[in-house]
Amino acid sequence: MIFDFHTHSFFSDGIASPIELTRFAVSYGYKAIAITDHASYSNLDFLVDNIKKDCQLAEKYWDITAIPGVEISNVPAKDIDKMAGYAKERGAKLVIAHGQSVVERVEEGTNWEAVNSKHVDILAHPGIISEKEAEAAAKNGIFLEVTARKGHSLGNGRTVVLGRKAGARFLLNTDAHGPYDLFQGNFQEVVGKGAGLNPDEIKEILEINTRMVIEKAKKN
Ligand SMILES: [Zn+2]
Ligand SMILES: [Zn+2]
Structure with missing residues (x-):
């Protein structure tokens, strides 16, 4: 069973509509x-209102949980908590903060603001995450993402080492920008293994952490 909480449609820089992406996901066993x-303030209302429609359509006819969310990306670090709160208010069920990936010039302080936000659920590809940031993520119940995405995945090893030491919870996501970036077969577990997660940790992610996210999204 596959659970993936980070994907992009053509409403930002992906290539498929939310329902197309979800259809492929169903066919891959998601x-x-x-x-x-x-997302930023420029498009947040539009995204939430429209993604929600396809998620509802998918859940009506198919056996999948489809969650409308946003990824707050490359915004001023000090505004992350406020924007994440606004996204939740507008109906986003899941808020990801785009972390300080090793391959992008995300503002310094982004990881720190994200792991200290009441409204952020997941810190995506946190790159050169610090011990302090990993500890705050653990304390505040913010999931750290281990990613299948090329480039961003260069930081996976560090995320696992420091996240584990701090007792943070992990997720394994694709950050897919098209249907063929989605997990297929056992690739989700392979990405976890490649990042240095042990079998028990992978099991915990797939059987416990994923359910926690779904429960949280339902309450949001
Ligand atoms: Zn993107
Ligand atoms: Zn992304």
């Missing part, structure tokens, strides 16, 4: 998908 397009 049990849950979140559509989390890149």
Whole structure:
């Protein structure tokens, strides 16, 4: 069973609509998908209102949990908590913060603001995460993402080492920008293994952490 909480549709820089992406996900054996397009105040209302429609359509006819979310990307670090709160108010069920990936010039302080936000659920590809940031993520119940995405995945090893030491919870997501980036077969577990997660940790992610996210999204 596959659970993936970080994907992009053509409402930001992906290539498929939310329902197309979800259809592929169903066919690959997904049990849950979140559509989390890149957001800021410029497009947040539009994203939430429209992604929600396809998520509802998918859940009506198919056996999948489809979660409308956003990924707050490359915004001023000090505004992350406020924007994440606004996204929740507007109906986003899941808020990802785009972390300080090793391959992008995300503002310094982004990881720190994200792991200290009441409204952020997942810190995506946190790159050169610090011990302090990993500890705050653990304390505040914010999931750290281990990613299948090329480039961003260069930081997976560090995320696992420091996240584990701090007792943080992990997720394994694709950050898919098209249907063929989605997990197929056992690739989700392979990405976890490649990042240095042990079998028990992978099991915990797939059987416990994923359910926690779904429960949280339902309450949001
Ligand atoms: Zn993107
Ligand atoms: Zn993304």
